[in-house]
Amino acid sequence: MTNIYLNRWFSVSYHYMNMIRDNPDGKRFTFYGTHPDINHLSLQACDYWEQEPVLHGTEYVDYAVDFCRRNKIDIFIPRLKMLEIAKEAHRFDAIGTKVMVCRDVELLESLLEKDKFYESLQGTGVVPIPEYFVVENARQFKDAYETLVAGGHKVCFKPTDSEGGMGFRIIDNEMDALANLYSWVSLSVPFEQAYRTLSSVENFPKLMVMELLEEDEFSIDCLSDSDGKLLVAVPRRKSTGRIYVMDDIPELTDIARKVADRCRIPFVFNIQVKYNKGVPKLLEINPRMSGGLFITCLTGVNMPYLAVKTIQGQAFEPPIPEFGVKASYLELPIVMKDRE
Known part of the structure; x- marks a missing residue:
């Protein structure tokens, strides 16, 4: 029997646990999960579960190491705090837990x-990179937008550290604001609205302003x-x-x-x-x-x-x-x- 732990995963981990459980080799696994929401769907596929505290940095790693030790975890598949866990992966090695994470911290x-990551791939020929600018204030945002438009691009933007589609917006100056209120929630926003909002603060968390694909x-x-x-x-x-x-x-x-x-x-x-x-x-x-x-x-x-x-x-x-x-x-x- 192999014990596997998944921490604060998406709901789809329900499928992944069952795919591992229903394997063609007939191997047996026991699944452990943690999440702040004890009713989260990811926990429904778990054999054992625990309500996860909201912790950060080394304190979170302390919690994960202790959880693995207490439950004799063989394999830890992290989603939350992957970077912090990778930095201290040796602590899991020391208790016999294999961590499914990239250990190249840089x-x-x-x-x-x-x-x-875009910077690291520029000019390598690995994969084409969209034209983009990183901005932290409204002036930079405006300059980036105008440069991309002048280059013949439609424009979008998103936070540099977002996950999935969080914070992604498309600049659309043709949208009908009234019609938009009566339609589905839209990812589009006029430039002037975005610029006005970003101008309300001196600096904001980094955004990537880029060509719309x-x-x-x-x-x-x-x-x-x-x-x-x-x-x-x-x-x-x-x-x-x-x-x-x-x-x-x-x-x-x-x-x-x-x-x-x-x-x-x-x-x-x-x-x-x-x-x-x-x-x-x-x-x-x-x-x-x-x-x-x-x-x-x-x-x-x-x-x-x-x-x-x-x-x-x-x-x-x-x-x-x-x-x-x-x-x-x-x-x-x-x-x-x-x-x-």
Whole structure:
């Protein structure tokens, strides 16, 4: 029996735990989870759970180490505080817990700060980078916007350290403000509104102001060995609504291989790209399982379980995805176990 711990994950970790649990080798696992919300859906797939305190820095690592020690955790798959955990990974080694995290702290820091990672890839030929500027005040914001517009681009912006789509906005000066109030919540904002809001403070947390990428968006879910050598990459295209398509796109698997060769990210990671004028340009790289990985795994590649085998040092043949899969998902009602 192997004990696995996931800390404060997204709700989709419910799927990942069950994918590991329902493995083709018949291996047995016990899952432990923590979250500040004791009713969070991620805990519904756990055999044991605990309400997680709100802590920061070394105090959070102290808590995670103690949790692993108390529960004899064999494998720790962190989402929250990955950087802090990576910096002190030796503490988990000392108690016999394997941590599924990138231990290259400098790389991990740059991955979590998008502007730093963009800088590190400029001119390397690994993946095209969108045109962008990093700004911290309204004057810089205005200058960046005007430069991009003069270059023929539509413009968007987002925080440098956001996760997922948090803080992402598209500048649209043609939007009808009244019609917008009667429509779905929009990611669009007129330049003058954004500029006025940002002008209300002397400085603000860093924003990336960048060219808007307007064509197909792909997530490339990747599985690597413990040394960061790429084993398999599966591009997942976001189509209309909730439809996703997994096709063999050599241009994108080549990007995945180049990223893996340069960065050596171990286990599971995700590359997000979006096309503009026929060129796939980088959005971000997540050094963890992505929110949509459970859809990618419909190609027959059980990445969560294979990552567990990898960290345990168990050999397996690199999987071959079954491409040409179109997939979607539905809400699944479940009767919740009492976590109070």
